[in-house]
Amino acid sequence: MMLLADVGNSRIKWATCEGGEFPQRGQASRGEETWAGLAARLWADLPQPTRVVIVSVAGPEARAGLAEWIDQHWGIATEFVVSTAAACGIRNSYAEPERMGADRWVAMIAARVLTDRPCYVVDCGTAVTIDALAADGRHLGGVIIPGMRLMREALYRETRQIPPEVGEARLFGQSTRDCVWGGAVYAVASAIDGITGRMIADHGSGLRLLTGGDAEIVLPHLQGEYRWEPDLIFTGLRVIAARDQAK
Known part of the structure; x- marks a missing residue:
């Protein structure tokens, strides 16, 4: 089982992935709690995943807080997606590809799978x-x-x-x-x-x-x-x- 998460500016959405399906999911706004506290609230009762893959536009503090909790709770390294010049059949138009919001990049990769x-x-x-x-x-x-x-x-x-x-x-x-x-x-x-x-x-x-x-x-x-x-x-x-x- 993989844990997938989309960390935005106002909320975090997550889903487990098994056999290509998303059997469990949830979302929440952060409020005043820490990112580690939010992770604990959302995921403490989940079985341990084999991988955690996250796309985040919430900045380095969010990535650090989530990665720390995941490492301490499950002992695995979090995989954060970043925008690149090309991936999965998509070619980025940005001269500096890493400056594109990674959520946009992930959405386009999905779009390419859904239609040619x-x-x-x-x-x-x-x-x-x-x-x-x-x-x-x-x-x-x-x-x-x-x-x-x-x-x-x-x-x-x-x-x-x-x-x-x-x-x-x-x-x-x-x-x-x-x-x-x-x-x-x-x-x-x-x-x-x-x-x-x-x-x-x-x-x-x-x-x-x-x-x-x-x-x-x-x-x-x-x-x-x-x-x-x-x-x-x-x-x-x-x-x-x-x-x-x-x-």
């Missing part, structure tokens, strides 16, 4: 990333925009009369809180539709894949056709782990 057509990979998290892949695996490039939470927090922080209240995503909001929540959802949805539409007009039709923690919220508000792949990151981690094992 041109595709557009949309990951809806703290930030929304959209990456274009050619049929031959070339990364054509992409964009990064603020996600819904960042949009709302910018309004709360920079204005005096918009308090941080939970609202509903309405197209015709009739309270400030609903206008803020609706504005964020429709702004992200419109950006995704608009950007992928322009990419398709420039490069040609392809499969639009949607993943990330906010994907399920955004999906009903999108006008284009998208395939929701909630396990895209875990699929990519599984592929990378299998490649590394075969070396």
Whole structure:
């Protein structure tokens, strides 16, 4: 059994992997606890895995805290995925490949497994990333925009009369809180539709894949056709782990 984890800026998602399936999974926000404390809360009751493979965009403190707990609890070294110039049929467009968010890299590797057509990979998290892949695996490039939470927090922080209240995503909001929540959802949805539409007009039709923690919220508000792949990151981690094992 392998343990796979996607460590983001606002939450950690994990799954066990056995026989190509993901039988156990979970997620949590960190809050005020240490990374080691979060690992203990999530994984202390799991059976010992043979490997732990993690993609993290949360910085060196997260990697150090998680790796320390895994080493102390299970006695195994954590494998952290980093972006490279090429891997698993994908070629990175960045002049400095290591500067690409590793979660984007993992998602594109998974996309390549799911389709050999041109595709557009949309990951809806703290930030929304959209990456274009050619049929031959070339990364054509992409964009990064603020996600819904960042949009709302910018309004709360920079204005005096918009308090941080939970609202509903309405197209015709009739309270400030609903206008803020609706504005964020429709702004992200419109950006995704608009950007992928322009990419398709420039490069040609392809499969639009949607993943990330906010994907399920955004999906009903999108006008284009998208395939929701909630396990895209875990699929990519599984592929990378299998490649590394075969070396």
